[in-house]
Amino acid sequence: MESRLKREKDADGESVVDPTSTVGGGVEDVYGEDRASEDLLVTPWTVSVASGYTLLRDPHHNKGLAFTERERDSHYLRGLLPPAVSTQELQVKKLMQSIRSYDVPLHKYVAMMELQERNERLFYKLLIDNVEELLPVVYTPTVGEACQKYGSIFKRPQGLYISLKEKGKILEVLKNWPERSIQVIVVTDGERILGLGDLGCQGMGIPVGKLALYSALGGVRPSACLPVTIDVGTNNQKLLDDEFYIGLRQKRATGKEYYDLLEEFMSAVKQNYGEKVLVQFEDFANHNAFELLAKYKTSHLVFNDDIQGTASVVLAGLVASLKLLGGSLADHTFLFFGAGEAGTGIAELIALEISTKTNIPLEEARKKIWLVDSKGLIVSSRKESLQHFKKPWAHDHKPLSTLLDAVKVIKPSVLIGTSGVGKTFTKDVVEAMAAINERPLIMALSNPTSQAECTAEQAYTWTEGRAIFSSGSPFDPYEYNGKSFIPGQANNAYIFPGLGFGLVISGAIRVHDEMLLAASEALASEVTQEHYEKGMIYPPLANIRKISAHIAANVAGKAYELGLATRLPRPADLVKYAESCMYTPIYRSYI
Numbered sequence: 001m002e003s004r005l006k007r008e009k010d011a012d013g014e015s016v017v018d019p020t021s022t023v024g025g026g027v028e029d030v031y032g033e034d035r036a037s038e039d040l041l042v043t044p045w046t047v048s049v050a051s052g053y054t055l056l057r058d059p060h061h062n063k064g065l066a067f068t069e070r071e072r073d074s075h076y077l078r079g080l081l082p083p084a085v086s087t088q089e090l091q092v093k094k095l096m097q098s099i100r101s102y103d104v105p106l107h108k109y110v111a112m113m114e115l116q117e118r119n120e121r122l123f124y125k126l127l128i129d130n131v132e133e134l135l136p137v138v139y140t141p142t143v144g145e146a147c148q149k150y151g152s153i154f155k156r157p158q159g160l161y162i163s164l165k166e167k168g169k170i171l172e173v174l175k176n177w178p179e180r181s182i183q184v185i186v187v188t189d190g191e192r193i194l195g196l197g198d199l200g201c202q203g204m205g206i207p208v209g210k211l212a213l214y215s216a217l218g219g220v221r222p223s224a225c226l227p228v229t230i231d232v233g234t235n236n237q238k239l240l241d242d243e244f245y246i247g248l249r250q251k252r253a254t255g256k257e258y259y260d261l262l263e264e265f266m267s268a269v270k271q272n273y274g275e276k277v278l279v280q281f282e283d284f285a286n287h288n289a290f291e292l293l294a295k296y297k298t299s300h301l302v303f304n305d306d307i308q309g310t311a312s313v314v315l316a317g318l319v320a321s322l323k324l325l326g327g328s329l330a331d332h333t334f335l336f337f338g339a340g341e342a343g344t345g346i347a348e349l350i351a352l353e354i355s356t357k358t359n360i361p362l363e364e365a366r367k368k369i370w371l372v373d374s375k376g377l378i379v380s381s382r383k384e385s386l387q388h389f390k391k392p393w394a395h396d397h398k399p400l401s402t403l404l405d406a407v408k409v410i411k412p413s414v415l416i417g418t419s420g421v422g423k424t425f426t427k428d429v430v431e432a433m434a435a436i437n438e439r440p441l442i443m444a445l446s447n448p449t450s451q452a453e454c455t456a457e458q459a460y461t462w463t464e465g466r467a468i469f470s471s472g473s474p475f476d477p478y479e480y481n482g483k484s485f486i487p488g489q490a491n492n493a494y495i496f497p498g499l500g501f502g503l504v505i506s507g508a509i510r511v512h513d514e515m516l517l518a519a520s521e522a523l524a525s526e527v528t529q530e531h532y533e534k535g536m537i538y539p540p541l542a543n544i545r546k547i548s549a550h551i552a553a554n555v556a557g558k559a560y561e562l563g564l565a566t567r568l569p570r571p572a573d574l575v576k577y578a579e580s581c582m583y584t585p586i587y588r589s590y591i
């Protein structure tokens, strides 16, 4: 048996091998090349690969039928596999055929999750090579349904569960996770999963899905990703009454009890992984999301995807749309339906961009932006009863109680839905937009598809094909009057993988708003003339890895400029550097 294995590109970091697993052979060393980020470059590294039966059951190293004859000999695999030897490409072809044979999206999702647990590299190869087809399977909209049914579809838990039971022991719990070198954590408390509300502990599907995208779209090594769900209970009575519910069976803890647990988690994370680990807050309810971000953004490397990631992707679409609409951002009027994390986050980033580009004071720039919440247009006469994050948007105006009234009176050129409530861009509303604007820009951002404010078909037909339409969840191209319209997917999936990767490769220690602007700019610059001609304001997702490398480079560049990067010296060509650091799922040779 050979004990030294070939040096490889795209090394995958340490892997913990069960020392008792001696079935069919021993444990071997694999040597790898330079690893992605600075902290991983410090020491030469080795990975251990088990042999025989254990190797086939290790998802990080299993290759299934793609083990070569020589590998089968040297790794005690003879007889454990059928005789045929496959290539990774043939495996991809076979699995895509099998996934396409399922009619029910959730069955496709389960097939993908089972593949991830069986053969990680094949899972990522499939996802990367078929990103437009498989994103709706592992991500919105299907991941929403998967979370709703999480308890019954999972045989093996994924990610790390930290509940109130672990209070006082969170550091120990982190040490139970098999990987030690973590670069990105996505954490939720499950209280606002997409637009589906409180799904408690079953929200775990979201951090798992987001991190799969970190590796497939952004290039962060899978073993450096940690999905976390904080379980402080749920206020979803249906779940509490369900005998199979997998989470804590109690109402949500709030106030000090909640914030103490989050504080313990955040300090344990820093203590265990250092200050360069990125924590992405995901799908927290409004009442905690803003406060957690404000509390930790000055002491930890954190961002909130729903506030900041969504803002960055929408801003990119708006900047790109100016090529179709003309004028500058400051020439437009923006109306939001929904004044939570996404609505106010996007609004603030638009105002910041206008103010940065034109020297208009931020306060003035905000006046171009109006928000409607469940009580109607947010106006200054309502100021006292407003939550703090809505206050900057309370302009002087008479109260208007409906969205339709607001559209007719405010006359926006851009209408953005971030309410989490489906079907709220009614025919009247969309027609009112079309009456005011030659090319109304309509974004129906709420997820999953069931919560979209309107469909692509509605946006195009109700505006007689004049709308520029984007949505949070994907819609198919739509044919209207013999013309094909391609809706954009204004989803933070365009941004967070590249943003996070840029932070990781520069060794950034804080997230700054200017990095979000840099990410937006990079994304908007990927929209070409050819896309504009098709009415597109986002580039195709098929090119997302190249796009992510550009976003990462722009974000890293900003981190260096702001003195927030610790990976020194700064690489001369950041795009090349980002590309060279990206995880690729090509099989490694074990000979």
Ligand SMILES: O=C([O-])CC(=O)C(=O)O
Residues within 6 Å of the ligand: 140, 193, 194, 195, 283, 305, 306, 446, 447, 472, 491, 492
């Ligand atoms: O997960 C998505 O598709 C986008 C997102 O962050 C949300 O809707 O909360």
Ligand SMILES: [Mg+2]
Residues within 6 Å of the ligand: 194, 282, 283, 305, 306
């Ligand atoms: Mg989210």
